[in-house]
Amino acid sequence: MVERRNTGVLALTGRRGSRLLPVLGLLVSCAGAPPDAASTRAETRTAAPPVRAPRVLHLALRFDDRYALVAGAERRARDAVAAAARALAPVGLSLTVDSVAPFATDPDQPGAQRQLDALERGLGADTAAADLVVLFAATPAPDSVRSEHVAARYAGRAVFVRSMTLFFSPEDTSGLVAAETRLLLQGIATVFGALPFCTDPLLAGSFPPTDALSRFDARNEALIAAHRDLELRAGGGPRVPVHVARAAAALLAESTPRERRCAARAFADRQSVLNTVLSPPPAPPPLPSAPPDETPEMAWQRCEPSARQSPGTPATRCAGLAALATGRIPDALRHLRVWIADHPEDVEAVLALARTVGRSGDDGAARAMLAEYVASHPDAVAVWLNLGVAEARLGRPAQARAAWQQVLALQPDHADARALLAKLPPE
Numbered sequence: 001m002v003e004r005r006n007t008g009v010l011a012l013t014g015r016r017g018s019r020l021l022p023v024l025g026l027l028v029s030c031a032g033a034p035p036d037a038a039s040t041r042a043e044t045r046t047a048a049p050p051v052r053a054p055r056v057l058h059l060a061l062r063f064d065d066r067y068a069l070v071a072g073a074e075r076r077a078r079d080a081v082a083a084a085a086r087a088l089a090p091v092g093l094s095l096t097v098d099s100v101a102p103f104a105t106d107p108d109q110p111g112a113q114r115q116l117d118a119l120e121r122g123l124g125a126d127t128a129a130a131d132l133v134v135l136f137a138a139t140p141a142p143d144s145v146r147s148e149h150v151a152a153r154y155a156g157r158a159v160f161v162r163s164m165t166l167f168f169s170p171e172d173t174s175g176l177v178a179a180e181t182r183l184l185l186q187g188i189a190t191v192f193g194a195l196p197f198c199t200d201p202l203l204a205g206s207f208p209p210t211d212a213l214s215r216f217d218a219r220n221e222a223l224i225a226a227h228r229d230l231e232l233r234a235g236g237g238p239r240v241p242v243h244v245a246r247a248a249a250a251l252l253a254e255s256t257p258r259e260r261r262c263a264a265r266a267f268a269d270r271q272s273v274l275n276t277v278l279s280p281p282p283a284p285p286p287l288p289s290a291p292p293d294e295t296p297e298m299a300w301q302r303c304e305p306s307a308r309q310s311p312g313t314p315a316t317r318c319a320g321l322a323a324l325a326t327g328r329i330p331d332a333l334r335h336l337r338v339w340i341a342d343h344p345e346d347v348e349a350v351l352a353l354a355r356t357v358g359r360s361g362d363d364g365a366a367r368a369m370l371a372e373y374v375a376s377h378p379d380a381v382a383v384w385l386n387l388g389v390a391e392a393r394l395g396r397p398a399q400a401r402a403a404w405q406q407v408l409a410l411q412p413d414h415a416d417a418r419a420l421l422a423k424l425p426p427e
Contacts, residue, residue, distance in 0.1 A: 060130035062103035066138035159187030284310030296325035
């Protein structure tokens with residue numbers, strides 16, 4: 001809490017006291033001015049762009065009860081992952097298995113899409129670090145078609161693969177692994193933007209899959225390589241970043257009429273997703289003007305709805321400062337962090353966020369934030385002053401002294417800095 005005395009010097013109280021400065025809190029004065037602040041075509045196919053360091057995809061393997069009962073099932077699944085990794089290497093993807101665990105499938109809902117839905121709903125903390133979760137299942141298929149043996153969604157986190165055991169003799173383990181590898185590749189390729197073009201031997205091949213592995217069609221190689229930056233992990237940002245969507249849309253625009261006819265439904269679904277990502281967001285509604293006698297509570301009521309609807313707009317700043325003034329600390333943290341991410345030069349907002357972080361119990365984070373700011377804005381007097389307060393609260397008198405001396409070097413008549421230095425013990 002900050003009180004402005006008649007002297008013009010800020011009297012400060014904090015979340016907890018300090019041996020050095022028992023009444024110091026985090027200053028929020030903003031005294032002084034803010035600191036200055038083509039792919040090449042070969043016939044009808046598109047060549048994949050050059051690939052540098054591969055992206056490593058961390059997999060969490062899950063087996064249903066039936067699959068786990070088959071002797072050597074885990075080894076076969078790992079062999080399929082290894083073979084898939086070799087096929088994905090030319091498009092810049094690498095696979096590694098991080099965990100293996102059972103998964104309960106629903107025998108009454110054997111459809112591949114329903115099993116995929118159940119898998120995605122069942123993703124929990126145990127898969128948070130995985131890029132993809134792959135379920136190998138041995139539940140009987142309701143129909144012997146490819147779509148019932150593999151399921152995945154564009155930019156999704158899960159791949160469902162049904163065992164091909166019924167289509168191979170017990171002795172033909174290599175053929176079985178190759179067939180299941182093709183299904184795994186189709187699932188991963190779907191996640192990374194590939195389409196079932198008729199020209200692609202992996203995505204439009206015969207069923208059951210043969211034991212011969214092939215490379216992806218050149219168009220799909222380019223699509224997968226363009227999607228290497230997909231955000232797949234739990235809690236990530238947009239699944240399809242804008243730069244990925246632009247690259248994918250350009251590749252789809254080059255596709256031939258035959259390719260569009262062959263993958264018509266998937267093509268239309270993909271374009272719908274990409275158009276949504278690339279469409280400019282609607283203009284935010286104008287923020288109502290502040291009345292002359294607006295209180296912090298009135299400011300919160302005026303700005304918070306707009307900030308919630310349009311994060312990052314000036315309403316976000318208004319809502320963050322109003323939340324701080326009215327004691328809504330979680331809301332202040334949320335809005336101020338969003339605003340400062342795009343406006344790091346806003347010294348008043350930075351100081352307000354530092355104060356909010358300190359009041360929430362993390363003086364170290366507040367100090368780090370202020371230190372980062374002065375590193376890029378060395379003339380920010382108010383931030384140096386607050387940095388000294390944060391250092392003092394952390395029991396670091398030498399660092400506090402240095403910060404306040406820097407204030408006096410920039411502004412020799414700064415009364416607050418002189419008063420705070422006087423409270424420090426002698427060197």
